[in-house]
Amino acid sequence: IGDITGIHCDFFLAPHFGGFREEMQNVLLLDMAIHTFDAARFVADKKPLAVYCVERNPKGSWYRHGASANATFEFADDVVFTYRGSWCAEGERTSWESQWRLVGSKGMLTWDGEEGFKAATAGQDPGLLHGFTPVEVPAPEHDEETHGHASVIAAFVEAIKTGKRPETASSDNIRSLAMVFGAIESAKTGKRIEISA
Template sequence: MAKGWVKAISADRGLRETIRIVGLVDVNLDAARMLAGEFNLGDVVIGSDLEAVLAQTQPDILFDVVVPSARVEVVAAGLRHGCHVLSEKPMATSLEDGHELVRMAAETGKLHAIVQNRRFVPGIRRIRSFIESGAIGDLTSIHCDFFIGAHFGGFREEMEHVLLLDMAIHTFDAARFIADKKPIAVYCREENPRGSWYAHGAAATAIFEMADDVTFTYRGSWCAEGANTSWESEWRIIGTRGTLLWDGADEFRAKKVAGTEGFLRKLTPIKVPAPTDRRRTQGHASVIADFVSAIHDGGKPETAGDDNINSLAMVFAAIESARSRQRVIIE
């Protein structure tokens, strides 16, 4: 994932002019050297001791692209050295650790935010604006399907709750952003289907209760071969006057009620306008740019930890529901 971050910075003119990478830390030094060479990072400091490299380079920002189990230690080190920290998702491997990260950021006066890059794709911004326009009336429900046969190898195939913790967080966060509603409770069933190459929890089905009687449902699997959805999931957004469908790629279809008679009411198509702010639709580059702008302007990034913990809470409530087979209130 570090390569994806460096690629996003290198490909964006504004970020190239703002960010200079001064150090790379990896338990595998050869991997760090290869990354530095691939992107011509020049006289960058390379090491395996995070504290030592931070002390030597004294950076303004630490990009935390480690496995989730190392998150708290790495973020804490960055904050201690006076860095603002931008972390990969998930924010933490427990809600308690998530709260600790929020506390540490507040105590040090530094920003800590999470790369929820999928809320910065054009489709998600487009849906949020469309709902806000009132084109299909008041939002009543959001339904998402995510089915991909993903063969990663590595740590994901050994994780517990791998779909919920490592991937569903994207869809949960995007749904919370689209709905602009507080999550209240969840009922979830988790499974590891026959034929799965994961150790645990490669599939899940969840029903979330959101504020204002909005329902969000999620069906997902990382070991579903034969008919992959988009990585962004397939979406059905229902309002009091119509429905929006998004295939997770380029196809948007929306219709609203246009008649008052008949068993099935007459419908009329609605145009779903494209987003107008291109700077907020570039995935990783947009998250990083939002983070850097907040540092410069003294503001708050959209994916700051004290907000993103609400999406993390959805994940852990779903995990607890799957364990207990009970409806769980989201703290």
């Protein structure tokens, strides 16, 4: 699909946890969004530079504060990442891993957050919209890395036993936490916030 220019994620679930989450400030951003932010940063392989975020607690929310958020992040090299999420979106939900659309300079990749990958480049149709040409998405190179939490735990144990660097590490994923705190600050102030981590 060429060079990544945009990463767009939707996260819409309605878990009724009970307990501390329902009393938290900034519940979606502080409790869950870091996972999607970390994944977007990994996919982009770019440094996050700034964010503008709008956070709300929609009507019908059973959370005390911040159950939905919309954030636009600026990454290095003009890559934009948008996040739309809600912890109180009743109805047909997304995957826990979000729904993804990666836009490149030559095409697009979508992922439903579970099993469904699709890729396409520009088509050859004449006129205003040229259609698209499907592109085969190859199977994972290492299938053992695609089994959710089990794969992550296995990789963690392997890293401890062998010293092999894990896919993400604390020296690097601090930038994902900086994205969370930048989004919260932006939501509180109504301003674009630069990310310094």
